[in-house]
Amino acid sequence: MIEQDVLDAGLGDADDDDFDLEEAFDSQLPDHRYLDREVSWLAFNQRVLELAEDPALPALERANFLAIFASNLDEFFMVRVAGLKRRIVTGLAVPTNVGRAPADVLADISAESHLLQLRHAAAWTEQVRPALADAGIEILTYEALTDDERATLYEYFQAQVFPVLMPLAVDPAHPFPYISGLSLNLAIRIRNARTGRQEFARLKVPPMLPRFVDLPAEGSAVRRLPLEDLISNHLDDLFPGMEVLDHHAFRLTRNEDVMIEEDESENLIQALEAELLRRRFGPPIRLEITDDMDDVTLDLLITELDITAQEVYRLPGPLDLRGLFDLSRIDRPDLRFKPHLPTTTTAFQPGDNNSRPDIFAAIRKGDVLVHHPYESFATSVQAFLEQAAKDPHVLAIKQTLYRTSGDSPIVQALIDAAESGKQVLALVEVKARFDEANNIVWARKLEKAGVHVVYGLVGLKTHCKLVNVIREEDGVLRSYSHIGTGNYNPKTSRIYEDFGLFTVDDQVGRDLTRLFNELSGYAIEKKFKRLLVAPLHLRKGLLRLIDKERRNALAGKKARVRIKVNSMVDEQIIDALYRASQAGVKVEVWVRGICSLKPGVEGMSENITVRSILGRYLEHSRLFLFEGDGDPEVYIGSADMMHRNLDRRVEALVRVTAPAHVKELTDLFDLAMSDSTSSWHLGPDGTWTRHNVDEHGKLLLDMQDKTMSSVQRRRRARAVR
Known part of the structure; x- marks a missing residue:
């Protein structure tokens, strides 16, 4: 250690x-x-919301910004609010960067978040949903359906939804069920027709099913119904012999920030896997409910979930508008930004006969600066690594991996390089927040292929974006380097704006060699020249x-x-x-x-x-x-x-x-x-x-x-x- x-x-x-x-x-x-x-972060998310409220933007893009706002706020609560609450509860609270007590900041966050969530709900119901309807995309309520449409949906419900539903009763023989973080649920009050006794049941809306159910439509029109609306209108099928008295949607946010004490763990991967399992059972920090929920149901949820009234968010309209991401599959380019086609940076253009470019030769001519997503990640960073993996003159590849995508061509290139006999080092940051499980999978796959996988220095996340390729040229070893501002992730590179610098500069090569040695071994390096x-x-x-x-x-x-x-x-x-x-x-x-x-x-x-x-x-x-x-x-x-x-x-x-x-x-x-x-x-x-x-x-x-x-x-x- x-x-x-x-x-x-x-x-x-x-x-x-x-x-x-x-x-x-x-x-x-x-x-x-x-x-x-913290208040400044909420102001940032308000700017996202203002994009959703902008009538000059295409309607589907506005819906996407509503989903981004919701996703951002979820993470803010799971990490930042959870951290504040944890410090208050454990007595480790220290003043914030403006000298205020965390409890006071938490109250400010709660007040501002309530206002923002109400504004977010209003943006959907009063602005974006009507704009989509005007453009031929209707998100309907069950009450607005015809009898024929209801009959069609009932067949879908019986065939595709009913078999995967799992109602959980709460009574002396059935304790209050565990409510997973960010799940959408129905709180249902029922009366036993035989005994006349009122009971409570919880029903989780299946997350593996599409959030919106398609309805028959003519021409290019799109008509959809929220899944929870379909389920809530067929509760009688789930509780035969019972009288359904009331039902309301609710959603819980839990503390999902990972806390790892590396000094006490000999195996970081095992410790992280255990912590990811514990994450599912983090304490509640926010309860979202529909504005029509009755006091009896709400009091039960507050009591059973051990949550305060300040942490309850009563909202009009549907909960969990992250579901609006599902609308991205609708084929309506007229309701989206005009597409941008990424170009290949001039230095990496194919030759006169459209031959595959030699990335190394291009870098030898001079440093290459690439700007994503305006310039293609696939024809620059990805092509660089793929050529390095196949090139017989390449002896070694060293790379940091903070976040990458599933089925990543970057990971595959490292595997191909290792399997062809090259020395390959991958510094995988398994503690990249909310990508931990994915990074564990890729770390193990890399190890099985013969890649030297390391996890960086104890107590420090490795966040730098670096590749160092060592190539033998005329008996001399040369370093080809890439230093970036963004992750080696082909998917996010299409929507994240980032720069990357390719260089064969000897100083940068020596700097990266020293830095990788320090990260993977016990080297001590005090000075770097160009870093x-x-x-x-x-x-x-x-x-x-x-x-x-x-x-x-x-x-x-x-x-x-x-x-x-x-x-x-x-x-x-x-x-x-x-x-x-x-x-x-x-x-x-x-x-x-x-x-x-x-x-x-x-x-x-x-x-x-x-x-x-x-x-x-x-x-x-x-x-x-x-x-x-x-x-x-x-x-x-x-x-x-x-x-x-x-x-x-x-x-x-x-x-x-x-x-x-x-x-x-x-x-x-x-x-x-x-x-x-x-x-x-x-x-x-x-x-x-x-x-x-x-x-x-x-x-x-x-x-x-x-x-x-x-x-x-x-x-x-x-x-x-």
């Missing part, structure tokens, strides 16, 4: 001995300078770069800081940005989710601008651009500005050096921050305001559409040359 003092000796970054942390932090900053991170690596020195490296801009501004030199991340929470980074702003540095932060930084506060952050962009793609890349008085330093990588990324994860940023790539990233930032681009602007009070129309009511530019056009235009221009 690697001891903590060994950990503390490694995972360094480029030389930063010239940086004095205390000197950089010598100025005072006001108290109450952060925004609450910034967490957990020890990435924070200090970024603080050094920010402070360099501060000092440049004070000296009258050109200075600017631009950061794109998913979350901006870390107090030291935020404070450094405040100090840079105070010195006159223009700071631009492009954040998708949480932002605890307060922009536009006089005397502290009046030079800081914060924008957020949400759309068809999930903005996922992390970019760091520093002006450097005309000699910019630009990095891409895997790290967000959060404590966990900087202190408890292995992260890596790589410096982008090619002038064309620096310009590409700079131009992208210019576009995102432009007042002509549709985005949300953060105010000093934490309020996000959407700016999507100009003063004449004309829609502002969609950055993702513009980026796709720019990538395609750039490819055509290079092809002409």
Whole structure:
């Protein structure tokens, strides 16, 4: 086992001995300078909801954003709210990042979540559902069906639904059943016709069946009925000889955050499997009910589930709108975003005779920067690994795997490489939240194929996205490297916006070799040349770069800081940005989710601008651009500005050096921050305001559409040359 003092000796970054942390932090900053991170996350999900409420968007895309909102909120409760509640219950509560007691923050979360869930339900019933109906897609109630339609559905119910239903009675002989997290259920009150006694039963809506049942329709029209509506109207078949008095839908959310004490476990896989089993029985943290549920049923649920009234969410309309993801199978391209066709980056284009490109030869000509999903993952990252697996000159492949898809061609390429006799190392992060079970399966499959599978360093998640391919060329070993901002997942690469850098640079190759040695063995490496690596020195490296801009501004030199991340929470980074702003540095932060930084506060952050962009793609890349008085330093990588990324994860940023790539990233930032681009602007009070129309009511530019056009235009221009 690697001891903590060994950990503390490694995972360094480029030389930063010239940086004095205390000197950089010598100025005072006001108290109450952060925004609450949990409330900020809810504001992010509100931005998702605003997309669903936007009548300018296609109707099926609006339904999809409603499903995303619901899924996001589920995870927020399962992890963030559950963590707060756990700390309160165990007495380990500490003040939040804004100095408030967790119990107070929990109350704020509850109040805001109630409002958001009501708004979410109203968006479906009053806006999106009618918009779908106007477009020929009707989500009906049972009462709206004709007798013939009911008869047809009854046949379906008997043949496809009834056999898999499992009603569970609650009486002296049958204790209250276990309610699984996120399951949709019916609470049913019945009267025994023989004894006259009232009873309670729980019926789980089968999750393996389609959430919406198709109804006969003419032409292109689509008509569907929610599954729970069909079931609830045939309860008499489930309780013959009983009188069904009432029924109501409910849904429970449980604490499903995984807690692993690795120091006490000799086998991480076995410990994680046991924890995944325990996860199913986590304590309840939220109870969603329909607004017509009677007090008798509700009191029973509250008592049996040991949940508080504050954790009950009474909602109009159907529960669990994640089910709207099912509508994605409807073939109505006119109700979706106009499709984008990913291109193959110019460097990896087929030859003149349409021959298969030589990825290694292309990388030898110069670094290749790929922007997904505008540029294809399959013809870049996947092709790179598949060629490496088949190439007889490739001796070894080393890769980190944080999240990947089932039937992954990435995993298959590693298996093919191992089976062909190459040395293959896969660093599988089995603790990737909610992908743990999937990653265990792939880890074992890789091991059986002869891949050297390791699980990283004790106490640290390995979150960096790295591939290192060692190839023999004319008796010399060369390193071909890929450093990315996103997971090696072909499926999410179609909807997650990410960058990846391919390079044959010797410094990067040596850096990755040292880093993989440290992750898989007992090597201790303090310095890297072209990488910034967490957990020890990435924070200090970024603080050094920010402070360099501060000092440049004070000296009258050109200075600017631009950061794109998913979350901006870390107090030291935020404070450094405040100090840079105070010195006159223009700071631009492009954040998708949480932002605890307060922009536009006089005397502290009046030079800081914060924008957020949400759309068809999930903005996922992390970019760091520093002006450097005309000699910019630009990095891409895997790290967000959060404590966990900087202190408890292995992260890596790589410096982008090619002038064309620096310009590409700079131009992208210019576009995102432009007042002509549709985005949300953060105010000093934490309020996000959407700016999507100009003063004449004309829609502002969609950055993702513009980026796709720019990538395609750039490819055509290079092809002409």
